[in-house]
Amino acid sequence: WAVTQGMDVLDVAVQVPEVLWPWSGYLGVELRIREAGSSYEGTVEGELMVVVESPVSAHTANLQDGPAPEPHGAEDGCDYVGHDVSNGPAKSPAECLALCRRMAGSTHWTWWSLKDKCYCKSSAEGRVAKGGHTSGPVTLWGLEGTVRSTATLPIKVKVVRPPRRAKRILWDQFHSVQYPSGYIPRDSLDVANDLLDWNGDHLHTNFRELWGVLRKNGYYVDILGTDYTGFDAAHYGTLLVVDPEEEFFHDEVHKLEGDVKRKGLGLLVFADWYHKGVMKAIAFFDDNTKEHWTPVVGGA
Template sequence: EGEVLEVAFDFDPLLWPWSGYLAISLRVSEQAAIDEFEGIVEGVVRVTVVSDNLGDEESMEEEDLTQTIELPIRAEVILPPPREKRLLWDQYHSLRYPSGYFPRDALWVQNEPFDWNADHLHTNFKGLYDHLRSEGYFIEVLGEPFTCFDAENYGTLLIVDPEDEFHEEEEAKLYHDVMEEGLNLLVFADWYDEGVMDQLHFFDENTRQWWEPVTGGSNLPALNSLLHQFGIAFGGRVFDGNIGLGKEYAHYASGTAISRFPGGPNEDSFIYGFELNDQSAEFISQQKKRASVAILGVAQMGLEDGRGNR
């Protein structure tokens, strides 16, 4: 434990090829926080790995089976940023293969059936992470349920492509945080269609079993349960195509559509629709169809003191 940083370790006591881990946690010490310390902290972490002697014990010295490596650590310590610049990324509800058969997010990708990366800021969303950091935002990864964070510290919670369920306590906590604590909520939902999921089952030669998807690209039934208290729901078909807002264009790859969204003459809400390809029809019945669907919605609700959230 240092004067500025508290360093903690977690590791698998037994390492095998392609398995095992070493986790390092850095936390600003209580005294450094009281002193409002700002600056660069550097140090070295030494890791010693000892392997079993599987060769000739007479010809191999014990030290030959022990190796120590040094990992340089450099961290910048700053004062807590303003709340509106602090984002919280929900990683707790993101699941991936091999814990189950979680299918790919983009259905047109044929050479990779599984969702390997679990939608993490340091893997397939690294580009988003770099962009948000360049815009002055600070992002923390939430690896625990919603009941384990203080909404007063964060401006926005991001829920991106979740596969897991949400507990009732989490639903109640999130509703309170949005409506009473001024927390903004940003949700990116992936596809879910039971008919398409039926088309994705396959026989695994390794386990000699038929594999069925645990959920779609995202667990929309769980998301709908979480968002129903806000008057929001997603549909059960898959759409794909190009979209544009102003001068910005993007490809909407295997996503869902909004089926219910709050709105009315006295409510501050907007919803945007586009004409997209119906991938459900293409997958299930090999038909080419297009449909005008809503995929982007913005609503303001909750506090009425100028801190209303979206």
């Protein structure tokens, strides 16, 4: 992480899985203002450099662009007979290697100097001694066993001084089930053909209009991703609890009571319906699981 404009007041943390599979994976970036920058107000711009290292293989070699360096470990006077994937013209072993590393399924190559011709192979099992031929594996192309890919991510952040407590709201995300694993019915029971609520609530998705109204009126909203024992109520004017499904633990209830009574925390709750008779009435038999499904909570 390198700052390009503004004061260096950001701590940047990155969460990333140890192994990234093709077309999957994630990069989580957390930005936090240092204590020394609590009085700073302005824009901070910087660049986050991400380096991904992969072991050299036929697959990763095929993905590389540009000319290949001189092949290391190639065998002069050697031919790999059979197992041809493709062939084409090449004026040197390096050109042959460059051709074969772009061919899907190519793991080895053979260059015939008499004809200036390259043969891309899927195996080296047919290895024989033959003059005028040079052969080698696609994996040996001078990168010491790894391929390094670098990406630079520009980041621009507007930093403000901590707002006064009355303008700070804490949104309870912890007690909202993000992807319900049980039977959680919809808010509207009129949707009889699909009773289950498949998606959870979030301030930036189905409640984004509320977030826009709060910001327009000068409020700052933090999202709480842990239980109630993990935040300092002295920093917030109101705890906003909207449509919770998860249970509240004893320690949470005890702390929240103290936060409201002794620290002056405001508590605003938008609760959904909870009626045991209705929940029992909308139970159903699921043909896929061959089980009776009963709602675990009221509406979602």
